[in-house]
Amino acid sequence: MQVKGENYNVWYDKNNGAVSFNGALRLTGMQDYAPILQLLNEIASTEPPNMVINLQGLEFLNSSGISMLSKFVIGMRKKSIQMKIIGSTNVPWQGKSLKNLQRLMPGLTLDLQ
Known part of the structure; x- marks a missing residue:
């Protein structure tokens, strides 16, 4: 399971249960993020x-x-899946923005390395 664009790659590794993101996501709106959100929702549906x-x-x-990730995290609050x-810490936007996701889902584990 993979969503790939010119400057980014999002893929699911079934062996470790991780969805990994690489590159830079500068898509124009929620409709452009729909394939990534669909990938996340498909995994969560299992x-x-x-x-x-x-x-x-x-x-x-x-x-x-960030809105797409927030929407996904809010939807995950209804499920009994442990999210991590x-x-x-080397990527400036992540420290501030990812802590906000933890506020949306208090049970979410946030690991900044």
Whole structure:
């Protein structure tokens, strides 16, 4: 399962249960983020006990992308899936923005490395 664009790659590794993001996501609106949101929702619909979103390789995410992730996290509050988001302290936008996701879903584990 993969969504790939000119400057980004999002893929699911079934072996470790992680969705990894690489590159820079500068898509224009929520409709352009729909394939990525669909990938995340498809994985969540299988009700895995744990779901990891690895954003360490994502250098940039615009406000539409942050809205897409926020919408996904809010939807996950209704499920019994343990969510973990891995980010990087070396990528400036991640520290501030990812902490906001934790506010949306208090049970979410945030690991900034």
